Amino acid sequence: MGIFTALKFRIERRKRQIRAIRKRRELTPVANRTAQIGPDAILAFLTIRNEKPRLPYFLDYYRALGVDHFLFVDNGSTDGGAEYLADQPDVSLWHTDAWYRESRFGTDWLNWLKFRYGHGHWTLTLDPDEFLVYPFCDTRPLPALCGWLDQSDIRTFGTLLLDLYPRGPLSAQTYREGDNPFEQAPWFDAANYTITKNHKYGNLWIQGGPRARAYFEDAPHEAPSLNKIPLVKWDRKFTYVSSTHMLLPRGLNRVYDEAGGEKATGCLLHAKFLDTLEDKAAEEVTRRQHFARGREYDAYYRKDAGEDGLGHHIQNASTAGNGLKRLALCQRVIGHERWLCYDGPRRPRPRRRCCTPPCRTGLPGGHSRRQTYQ
Amino acid sequence: MVIHVDKRTSDAAFFDLVARVSGVANIHLAPRIACDWGTWSLVEASRSASAYLLARAPMVRHVQLISGACLPIRPVPELVAYLDAHPDTDFIESVTTKDVTWTKGGLSEERFTLTFPFAWKRQRRLFDIWVEVQRRLGRARRAPEGLTPHMGSQWWCLTRETLERILADPNGPSYDRYFSRVWIPDEGYYATLVRRHARKIESRSLTLSKFDFQGKPHLFYDDHLAMLQTAPAFFVRKIWPGSRKLYGAFLGGLPVQQPATPRATDVDRTFDAAITRRTRGRAGLNMTGRFPNERFEGAGTAAPYAVFHGFDEIYRDFPSWTAKALGATTHGHLFAPEGVEFSDVSRDFAGGLTAAPRLRDYNPDAFLANLLRTTTPDYQTFLFAARDQQAITDFLARDAHATIAVISGTWALPLMRTGQPAQVLRRQAARLQQREVRFLELLRERRTRARVQIWNLAEVVETPAAPLRAVLNDHSVPGANALTVMPGLRDMGGLVAFLQDLRNMGMNPHTAGPVFAETRPQVRLSAQERG
Numbered sequence: 001m002g003i004f005t006a007l008k009f010r011i012e013r014r015k016r017q018i019r020a021i022r023k024r025r026e027l028t029p030v031a032n033r034t035a036q037i038g039p040d041a042i043l044a045f046l047t048i049r050n051e052k053p054r055l056p057y058f059l060d061y062y063r064a065l066g067v068d069h070f071l072f073v074d075n076g077s078t079d080g081g082a083e084y085l086a087d088q089p090d091v092s093l094w095h096t097d098a099w100y101r102e103s104r105f106g107t108d109w110l111n112w113l114k115f116r117y118g119h120g121h122w123t124l125t126l127d128p129d130e131f132l133v134y135p136f137c138d139t140r141p142l143p144a145l146c147g148w149l150d151q152s153d154i155r156t157f158g159t160l161l162l163d164l165y166p167r168g169p170l171s172a173q174t175y176r177e178g179d180n181p182f183e184q185a186p187w188f189d190a191a192n193y194t195i196t197k198n199h200k201y202g203n204l205w206i207q208g209g210p211r212a213r214a215y216f217e218d219a220p221h222e223a224p225s226l227n228k229i230p231l232v233k234w235d236r237k238f239t240y241v242s243s244t245h246m247l248l249p250r251g252l253n254r255v256y257d258e259a260g261g262e263k264a265t266g267c268l269l270h271a272k273f274l275d276t277l278e279d280k281a282a283e284e285v286t287r288r289q290h291f292a293r294g295r296e297y298d299a300y301y302r303k304d305a306g307e308d309g310l311g312h313h314i315q316n317a318s319t320a321g322n323g324l325k326r327l328a329l330c331q332r333v334i335g336h337e338r339w340l341c342y343d344g345p346r347r348p349r350p351r352r353r354c355c356t357p358p359c360r361t362g363l364p365g366g367h368s369r370r371q372t373y374q
Numbered sequence: 375m376v377i378h379v380d381k382r383t384s385d386a387a388f389f390d391l392v393a394r395v396s397g398v399a400n401i402h403l404a405p406r407i408a409c410d411w412g413t414w415s416l417v418e419a420s421r422s423a424s425a426y427l428l429a430r431a432p433m434v435r436h437v438q439l440i441s442g443a444c445l446p447i448r449p450v451p452e453l454v455a456y457l458d459a460h461p462d463t464d465f466i467e468s469v470t471t472k473d474v475t476w477t478k479g480g481l482s483e484e485r486f487t488l489t490f491p492f493a494w495k496r497q498r499r500l501f502d503i504w505v506e507v508q509r510r511l512g513r514a515r516r517a518p519e520g521l522t523p524h525m526g527s528q529w530w531c532l533t534r535e536t537l538e539r540i541l542a543d544p545n546g547p548s549y550d551r552y553f554s555r556v557w558i559p560d561e562g563y564y565a566t567l568v569r570r571h572a573r574k575i576e577s578r579s580l581t582l583s584k585f586d587f588q589g590k591p592h593l594f595y596d597d598h599l600a601m602l603q604t605a606p607a608f609f610v611r612k613i614w615p616g617s618r619k620l621y622g623a624f625l626g627g628l629p630v631q632q633p634a635t636p637r638a639t640d641v642d643r644t645f646d647a648a649i650t651r652r653t654r655g656r657a658g659l660n661m662t663g664r665f666p667n668e669r670f671e672g673a674g675t676a677a678p679y680a681v682f683h684g685f686d687e688i689y690r691d692f693p694s695w696t697a698k699a700l701g702a703t704t705h706g707h708l709f710a711p712e713g714v715e716f717s718d719v720s721r722d723f724a725g726g727l728t729a730a731p732r733l734r735d736y737n738p739d740a741f742l743a744n745l746l747r748t749t750t751p752d753y754q755t756f757l758f759a760a761r762d763q764q765a766i767t768d769f770l771a772r773d774a775h776a777t778i779a780v781i782s783g784t785w786a787l788p789l790m791r792t793g794q795p796a797q798v799l800r801r802q803a804a805r806l807q808q809r810e811v812r813f814l815e816l817l818r819e820r821r822t823r824a825r826v827q828i829w830n831l832a833e834v835v836e837t838p839a840a841p842l843r844a845v846l847n848d849h850s851v852p853g854a855n856a857l858t859v860m861p862g863l864r865d866m867g868g869l870v871a872f873l874q875d876l877r878n879m880g881m882n883p884h885t886a887g888p889v890f891a892e893t894r895p896q897v898r899l900s901a902q903e904r905g
Contacts, residue, residue, distance in 0.1 A: 141616070144616055147615075147616075148593060148614075158662045191748035193740070197667075210726065217733050256665045257665075
């Protein structure tokens with residue numbers, strides 16, 4: 001790397017930091033309990049907006065895993081979520097009514113909070129629908145993982161954002177506060193992920209999964225990124241570039257091995273596909289505060305409205321027995337021997353591959369792209 | 375028992391320990407020395423603590439060095455009985471530098487021939503520069519008279535006699551001068567000196583420890599309990615401090631299960647597998663933690679598979695024949711422009727792969743790697759043709775798992791069967807042939823790692839059974855049915871005329887070869903081949 005490239009990236013990093021520091025003015029403290037943070041505390045940073053039903057399970061999950069303190073930015077919730085969080089003993093809460101988009105989807109706000117409170121700590125930067133799992137997470141809590149990373153001189157821990165979804169239409173089940181979301185949405189795609197390397201920042205760009213398959217089959221390059229680096233031993237010099245997909249300095253993005261070996265990685269189980277998504281999509285389509293002006297939400301909204309809606313589409317794929325596996329032991333895609341097994345979903349009989357006869361009649365119309373070759 | 379506490383430990387923690395052990399008669403606290411990882415200070419600490427212990431406990435016969443991250447995994451009476459049975463034996467791993475396989479970072483012999491004034495953990499750059507300078511200068515320190523450098527685990531168990539002789543060695547000061555400048559002296563000092571003083575060395579450590587590929591010690595957690603209970607050692611390190619179950623089981627006075635047979639292999643196998651996975655990984659698995667770059671020499675896919683180029687244009691119902699003959703999952707044209715033709719006619723396939731052509735063409739390499747990864751251990755085959763998406767050809771040619779059988783010139787057959795005049799098809803024919811030529815060139819390159827067999831159309835028309843025989847010989851997949859039936863040939867009437875027409879139009883269908891006669895209607899096998 002030439003000296004000019006290095007300088008260019010340094011300037012970019014500094015700019016982002018200055019931007020984050022300036023954005024601190026948009027945050028008003030509601031409950032600041034950061035004095036409780038001990039020297040070895042593991043911290044979690046989140047931005048939320050109207051996500052109250054998800055919060056109780058989220059907090060319980062991460063408390064059990066070993067997170068010591070949560071730092072939330074509330075972006076104008078109106079559902080009582082902020083009040084709920086302000087009452088929690090291990091939560092610090094800031095409030096803002098500024099635009100999510102102008103803060104680069106919350107990245108600036110959280111960069112500031114990490115700059116201020118995260119230095120020297122292991123930090124998790126999450127969304128309220130993301131649940132971290134990693135090898136042996138059923139017997140080794142987060143402090144064990146962080147201790148191992150420390151001892152191995154590793155500063156970042158990479159994950160795949162794994163979309164989980166229910167078998168039927170989203171609206172068939174109702175998610176209630178405190179429920180384990182994966183009881184309703186225990187299915188995931190095992191092996192349809194594509195990876196390219198982002199040569200600018202050195203991170204992997206992973207796409208695929210049910211969202212690419214159901215919503216972006218005609219424009220795969222627009223499918224959402226699934227590579228995330230949520231767990232970082234934070235230093236004041238670090239900054240996230242875009243959501244938690246990549247960081248600066250670029251060395252932090254090297255969570256993968258290029259010589260054929262496998263580095264230890266985890267998964268963020270993504271509980272997005274619940275019945276709550278349908279309301280959210282409707283709201284976001286008008287609000288336009290998400291990445292690329294909520295292009296993704298447009299797709300959800302459009303698809304949901306039509307005949308080939310999300311639930312419908314995925315339901316058919318699953319009932320035809322196409323090897324979409326339940327959350328269970330699955331080494332193939334993510335490459336781990338062991339998985340956290342939730343109380344909810346029972347482990348089904350392991351199914352190697354498609355073996356049920358195809359159910360042609362169940363296929364939705366308009367999909368006769370199958371032509372005999374000749 | 376003597377405890378040495380690092381001088382860098384906070385006073386509060388130290389006095390807390392003092393308060394806790396002050397009531398226990400047989401626990402002493404040794405003089406504190408400030409310790410740095412991999413430096414002479416560690417030897418000084420263990421040496422002074424040993425001297426302190428030997429002076430205060432005259433009845434001690436063996437001394438075992440353990441650390442705060444160790445745990446005893448067998449009951450102490452068992453250890454006592456074992457040492458009683460071996461009163462003169464020193465248990466210390468001690469091997470010459472030439473025979474050591476576990477040093478990491480390229481420093482094995484150089485540990486003893488260079489000097490290392492800089493702390494590896496804190497002054498890495500200076501450390502590296504200084505090593506490089508010494509290498510360039512060809513520096514080679516010599517060991518003091520009478521010493522042959524040995525190395526081994528620093529967690530030893532020595533007899534009183536050996537330890538006393540080491541401490542009282544008349545050449546002590548010169549040894550100290552030498553060892554205080556070698557790299558990681560705690561792994562060399564005792565291992566070397568026992569060779570001079572011990573009566574009987576058993577070169578192994580009673581402390582079980584495992585190291586990762588970078589030489590960092592593996593930690594043990596609660597889920598290792600069963601494995602450790604049957605491990606053939608008396609101590610283990612390192613234990614993660616939060617492993618309550620391990621501390622409870624091994625220090626809580628719980629009855630320790632008697633292992634039926636010592637199973638060293640359990641621990642070894644598990645941790646060796648972890649190292650292999652970290653360094654070599656699983657073939658064909660690209661994921662968050664593994665993405666081999668273009669210089670990677672290994673296979674790009676998880677398992678062997680076969681590609682048949684043009685076979686379905688010659689033989690009738692070729693996929694079902696291969697399915698029977700090879701016991702394989704046989705796909706149609708996976709890379710057909712209209713969509714993926716999975717073996718299964720349902721829309722989607724294993725792992726959430728769909729038939730959507732754009733998703734596949736977005737990253738064809740990943741598509742194929744995913745397909746093979748998710749279908750192992752079943753053998754996969756698929757059809758290919760000049761008409762298919764060609765973006766995958768590079769990947770196929772460079773994948774050592776691919777077996778590619780090609781019948782060149784087969785692009786002509788589907789064109790001929792459309793029944794349209796050569797005039798209309800000429801441009802299309804030229805384009806398809808060009809694609810085929812590019813594919814063949816790729817397969818003939820030196821860097822091609824796939825197994826390749828090529829016939830041209832003329833040869834196949836002449837002896838239609840030849841490619842099939844080769845396929846059967848090449849892909850003798852276990853479980854394949856004994857073959858008695860060869861597939862029928864598709865109608866190739868008019869081929870000679872069609873090719874001639876193309877020539878007349880000014881195009882040279884050279885990949886087809888010299889086709890002069892139309893084929894015999896039925897392929898026959900000799901009695902021998904029928905088996």
